[in-house]
Amino acid sequence: MQDADREVFEAAARWVAAGSSAWLYTVVRTWGSSPRPLGSMLALREDGRMAGSVSGGCIEDDLVDRLLSQGPPSMRPSTVEYGLSADEAHRFGLPCGGTMRLACETLGAHSGLDSLLGSLCDGQLMRRTLDMRSGAVTLARVHAHTDADAFSFDGERLATVHGPAWRLLLIGAGQLSEYVALMALPLGYAVTVCDPREHYLDDWRVPGVACVRTMPDDTVLAMRPDARMAVIALTHDPKLDDLALMEALMTPAFFVGAIGSRRNSAARRERLQLFGVTGSALDALRAPVGIFLGGSTPPEIALSIVADLTARRNRVPVGGLLDVEAGKAIV
Incomplete structure (x- = not known):
């Protein structure tokens, strides 16, 4: 068995290698109560197939509906928010009026999935950084892991840490x-x-x-x-x-x-x-x-x-x- 992050990356890498379009959604900010913690990920394929999760299921369903009815997200990284109103929070299963922001990125050869998976298979702890302006991804090995550097998002860069922490x-x-x-x-x-x-x-x-x-x-x-x-x-x-x-x-x-x-x-x-x-x-x-x-x-x-x-x-x-x-x- 392996950790949930690696399962998401492996599914996404298979889809990209097969020529399918795919996107990665990451929980980057929450207000109030949230069903999933920061850094939780969902990979979404062009036909609506999913790997991972960012909620109890309602937000996933909405992301699929948006994809199939409105078309693919922007090629550049973007963010989407849920739970801005009480009605929407209730609809998407966000308790206590919670709000969630997701970062969305289009996956491809530039996403570093194969290199990341190779490092994870070797048991390495890796930091993946996404430039929200350009979509560029950089990978760096983490030698000393602390809670402070496990996740960060400032609107311009999204950094997540993966592997056996x-x-x-x-x-x-x-x-x-x-x-x-x-x-x-x-x-x-x-x-x-x-x-x-x-x-x-x-x-x-x-x-x-x-x-x-x-x-x-x-x-x-x-x-x-x-x-x-x-x-x-x-x-x-x-x-x-x-x-x-x-x-x-x-x-x-x-x-x-x-x-x-x-x-x-x-x-x-x-x-x-x-x-x-x-x-x-x-x-x-x-x-x-x-x-x-x-x-x-x-x-x-x-x-x-x-x-x-x-x-x-x-x-x-x-x-x-x-x-x-x-x-x-x-x-």
């Missing part, structure tokens, strides 16, 4: 790791699976994941976790998990977690304290990892882990009965 290190190459990786890839994570045990990585089945056989603590040190990286231990083996967790908890990683029962998690915390992990560093450990959903199968556990990861990434507090430890205590 987040990193996820999974300790252990078991079935659970496969399900977690499958869910994390379309969420924009560059996923690495580390397992030094013999044969565990031999039958790894998830494409697009980097696999390493080095010791987990060495892997953590080599990857130098930052505030856009998560580390999750999934082996149940203290010899593999504990040292990796110890190293990860001493970094700015936004999420560090480990699977295990409440008893095993308590024992792990005691062991980590012996290694000198105390205070806020130890408090940051998510163990047992996951949001309590009541499931017990590997896909259900993976879903709870990725939900926990997503909540933390979006800075949504997770606690009380939503926490795995607290939830299990009442079941």
Whole structure:
């Protein structure tokens, strides 16, 4: 699986290569509530076929109607607004009187789609900049990603960032790791699976994941976790998990977690304290990892882990009965 942006670009590139006319719409500004965030994209083909989304469906339908009834948009980049009145906001499903502005560009050989897709396939993080006056597109590799440079639009230039902006290190190459990786890839994570045990990585089945056989603590040190990286231990083996967790908890990683029962998690915390992990560093450990959903199968556990990861990434507090430890205590 891959992230939604890449799916849009791949569809658009196929259409352009086949000789079809196509346009790319990007959400560049919102007022009030909006069903889709800034940078959301929709590719539209001349026959009304679409890839991606910019709303719950109503705006997409209107863009198709405009194309088929009024003809193609201008060759030069332009903008279109929705939700300027209460009636229009209601018609297009924009809650609370929300308003949305879209940038529209005509796609072609000048759009850099093939070069962009080649870089994304290589796992690179790329910035795509559109000149709204000329339609020219420039591509640049992003080495250090921050929220501030992910998206910008000043009326003259539209800059969007695409590719794996987040990193996820999974300790252990078991079935659970496969399900977690499958869910994390379309969420924009560059996923690495580390397992030094013999044969565990031999039958790894998830494409697009980097696999390493080095010791987990060495892997953590080599990857130098930052505030856009998560580390999750999934082996149940203290010899593999504990040292990796110890190293990860001493970094700015936004999420560090480990699977295990409440008893095993308590024992792990005691062991980590012996290694000198105390205070806020130890408090940051998510163990047992996951949001309590009541499931017990590997896909259900993976879903709870990725939900926990997503909540933390979006800075949504997770606690009380939503926490795995607290939830299990009442079941």
